[in-house]
Amino acid sequence: MKKTKQITASVISAAHHVYNEPRSLEYDDDRVLVKVERGGICGSDIHYYQHGRAGMSVLKQPMIIGHEFVGRIMEAPSGSPLKIGQCVAINPSQPCNHCELCREEKQNLCRNMRFMGSAQFFPHVNGGFADFVAVNPHQCIPYSSEAEAKTIAFAEPLAVAIHAINQAGDLTGKKVLVTGAGPIGCLVVAAALASGAAEIVATDISERCRTLASQMGASLTVDPIVTTTTGQWQENGGYFDICFEASGAPAAIASLVGFTRPKGRIIQLGMGATHVEFPLGLLLVKEIELTGSFRFINEFETAVRWLENGQVNPLPLLSAEFPQRDIVYALETAGNKNLAAKVQIIF
Ligand SMILES: [Zn+2]
């Protein structure tokens, strides 16, 4: 049976203007109706807003933005273990579960992925920046009502960070470098610390970002412009066991091969530059592994648990919060790297 609910949604047009719009949400009764409470603005939301595209995903039609959000259950299908009033984090991933990659348990790489708030495929998949959304029951990850919504709203970016950690293998006792201390880089720092890394260095050209990285657990932060320090990392074949590239900056990407020990691993998380000059010869003679990291699989549940039990405290990263009516101002603030790390919307 189809149901209808009047909602207010934050929509981005193909010309990348953002506005709040009354809509009627139509959903089947096997869906869960969630009253959205909080949503975090992600780098991809900012890219859509500023450029009409995020990486290779280009806006071609109006789409509700947002994929980092939490809320409370208003309606659940009969027979579902989900309860009315329950606090839930919403996993924005909707893999097809049929394709070859899904069957190989690589659902993050699903060719038919319906990721909420993403223009990767056409038609685009609406996101969660609305006062109500209808989702699949398995997208709802309940969390304790004692945890704060503003904390659990970091589940999606933390899941991205934990997936990157899992791409790196065992971090116990390892020396780790994170280039780029935006929200993702800082969450990688926190996740690496929680995963037993012995030493975690973070680099960023912004002093504000370096301070945040320290608060999130970096043992040392460095301005990459200061070559006296970065030069030392290249001595004796390289210093770090594992490097996480979270800036997307060509200079950072090219520098990591020099900083990494032979047989070390580089995990690429930062989007941005699509073509980069890369010291391939050095990668070859040091047998360095270069690995991409995209979204997450089961790490979403792990992220909810880590936030719920305080294993990671993301709140130093929360710079500002705005009511939904100020969505444009919130995006402007989030897009100004001198002002803000994570910005959240209250619905
Ligand atoms: Zn995100």
Ligand SMILES: [Zn+2]
């Ligand atoms: Zn699939």
